[in-house]
Amino acid sequence: MSLTGYDFIKRLESYCPPFLAEKGDPVGLHIGSLNRPIKRVMMTLDVRPEVVKEAIEKDVDLIVAKHPPIFRPIKRLVTDDFQTKMYADLLKNDIAVYAAHTNMDIVNPGLNDWFLDMLEIKSFDFITKTHSFDYKKLVVYVPRSHSQLLRDALAKIGVGQIGENYEACSFTQTGIGRFKPINNAKPYIGEKEIIEEVEEDRIEFVFSELIEKEVMTILHQIHPYEEPAFDIFTLDNLKQEFGIGRIGKLNEPMELMDFVKKVKQTFHLDGLRLVTDTKNKTIQTVAICGGSGEKFYKDAIKKQADVYITGDVYYHTAHDMIEDKLTVIDPGHYIEEVCKVKFVEMFNQWKAENGWDVSFIISETNTNPFEFI
Numbered sequence: 196m197s198l199t200g201y202d203f204i205k206r207l208e209s210y211c212p213p214f215l216a217e218k219g220d221p222v223g224l225h226i227g228s229l230n231r232p233i234k235r236v237m238m239t240l241d242v243r244p245e246v247v248k249e250a251i252e253k254d255v256d257l258i259v260a261k262h263p264p265i266f267r268p269i270k271r272l273v274t275d276d277f278q279t280k281m282y283a284d285l286l287k288n289d290i291a292v293y294a295a296h297t298n299m300d301i302v303n304p305g306l307n308d309w310f311l312d313m314l315e316i317k318s319f320d321f322i323t324k325t326h327s328f329d330y331k332k333l334v335v336y337v338p339r340s341h342s343q344l345l346r347d348a349l350a351k352i353g354v355g356q357i358g359e360n361y362e363a364c365s366f367t368q369t370g371i372g373r374f375k376p377i378n379n380a381k382p383y384i385g386e387k388e389i390i391e392e393v394e395e396d397r398i399e400f401v402f403s404e405l406i407e408k409e410v411m412t413i414l415h416q417i418h419p420y421e422e423p424a425f426d427i428f429t430l431d432n433l434k435q436e437f438g439i440g441r442i443g444k445l446n447e448p449m450e451l452m453d454f455v456k457k458v459k460q461t462f463h464l465d466g467l468r469l470v471t472d473t474k475n476k477t478i479q480t481v482a483i484c485g486g487s488g489e490k491f492y493k494d495a496i497k498k499q500a501d502v503y504i505t506g507d508v509y510y511h512t513a514h515d516m517i518e519d520k521l522t523v524i525d526p527g528h529y530i531e532e533v534c535k536v537k538f539v540e541m542f543n544q545w546k547a548e549n550g551w552d553v554s555f556i557i558s559e560t561n562t563n564p565f566e567f568i
């Protein structure tokens with residue numbers, strides 16, 4: 196089955212929605228059009244001139260990038276400047292570029308969960324809350340003949356999911372529903388001007404406000420009545436929260452310097468920067484925010500992290516971290532290249548599920564600007 200850029204991105208955004216990006220983060224389509232068939236998609240961390248050259252050589256239709264290529268607004272589109280020439284080359288070669296940036300860090304599971312997996316740590320919390328959505332309760336009255344159909348259809352779209360370990364949760368109570376069809380009613384059960392009594396189930400479900408539109412569509416599709424009776428309440432005791440960065444615990448406490456070695460090996464690093472008031476300590480709770488996460492370091496302390504892994508730590512912030520007695524490992528920003536492999540694995544899974552005729556490739560260009568000498 197051929198695939199359009201639009202359908203591919205629709206699938207990608209159902210996993211990693213743009214609304215999960217940090218405020219002001221320019222995620223989404225940056226260059227070109229999705230409104231055409233795509234045959235080859237390339238995943239990259241950065242869009243650099245060498246990456247564009249690779250995409251042209253490999254006949255790529257769409258680039259998916261972690262870092263948005265147009266991060267600051269451009270004022271001119273002249274081709275004497277390397278950055279704007281790159282945009283022109285992409286347009287000339289009909290290559291679209293789509294960016295999934297901080298939404299990739301926030302979505303669960305996302306990049307920071309994969310980092311912790313690589314370090315054999317199971318994440319249990321985020322570092323800084325970024326989004327909070329309401330949970331709602333749907334109470335619907337349905338003839339018993341349709342109860343199971345409704346429960347099954349709603350469970351399929353995630354209604355009744357509570358926490359990570361329970362899905363398809365609902366409560367059902369049987370009773371008598373009464374109604375009198377009047378005026379132009381065409382009732383599924385009963386006759387006009389006569390009060391009808393029907394054995395009905397009252398079913399209660401919880402669902403995230405994020406899927407309310409789909410819930411309403413399914414409810415009206417499955418419920419046989421012209422005017423289904425239902426109520427929706429916003430819940431005070433349950434929220435759907437998302438956050439950036441992750442925290443997890445090593446199975447056993449570890450000497451800091453052994454853990455530093457482990458980070459170096461796991462991410463295949465020639466070197467890293469360590470910020471600590473002492474090297475002689477044992478650690479167990481690890482926080483991580485790939486890329487530049489220094490602005491979240493105080494939240495890592497609040498969540499009792501023994502060590503915080505993040506890139507691009509600024510000299511004076513490192514002084515503050517030492518004063519605050521937080522040990523920080525700066526492995527550089529480039530460890531984020533892990534997203535290339537992880538995303539292409541996911542793309543191939545969607546390809547198998549949907550029978551798409553498309554190939555997904557990982558950019559082989561090294562875009563790390565730093566070298567250790």
Ligand SMILES: [Zn+2]
Binds near residue numbers: 261485486487528531
């Ligand atoms: Zn980054």
